[in-house]
Amino acid sequence: MANRKRALDEKVKPFQHILEHANLAEVARQTGVAESTLRYDRAKVLAALPQVLENRRPGPKPAVVAAAPAGAANGCCVSCMPS
Numbered sequence: 001m002a003n004r005k006r007a008l009d010e011k012v013k014p015f016q017h018i019l020e021h022a023n024l025a026e027v028a029r030q031t032g033v034a035e036s037t038l039r040y041d042r043a044k045v046l047a048a049l050p051q052v053l054e055n056r057r058p059g060p061k062p063a064v065v066a067a068a069p070a071g072a073a074n075g076c077c078v079s080c081m082p083s
Contacts, residue, residue, distance in 0.1 A: 011053040019046055 019042055028035040 005055065008050055008054055012049045015049055015053070016046060 022042070024035050024038045024042070028038055
């Protein structure tokens with residue numbers, strides 16, 4: 001079914017399987033990158049998969065509203081506060 005929402009676990013598990021079963025020795029030989037480097041990078045990618053594959057709303061992020069300074073009363077500035 002097109003455009004259905006999938007659970008995060010449903011997205012992450014297949015990619016974990018792919019990454020965990022990759023033949024790192026063969027990839028290292030073909031690319032000229034050390035196998036230990038590939039293992040290290042694979043661990044970082046596996047850890048980041050949930051954040052990479054999470055559902056996000058399209059479009060710009062909402063603007064962050066700055067908080068009032070500590071001690072400000074009724075939205076006024078700190079210099080207007082009674083002593």
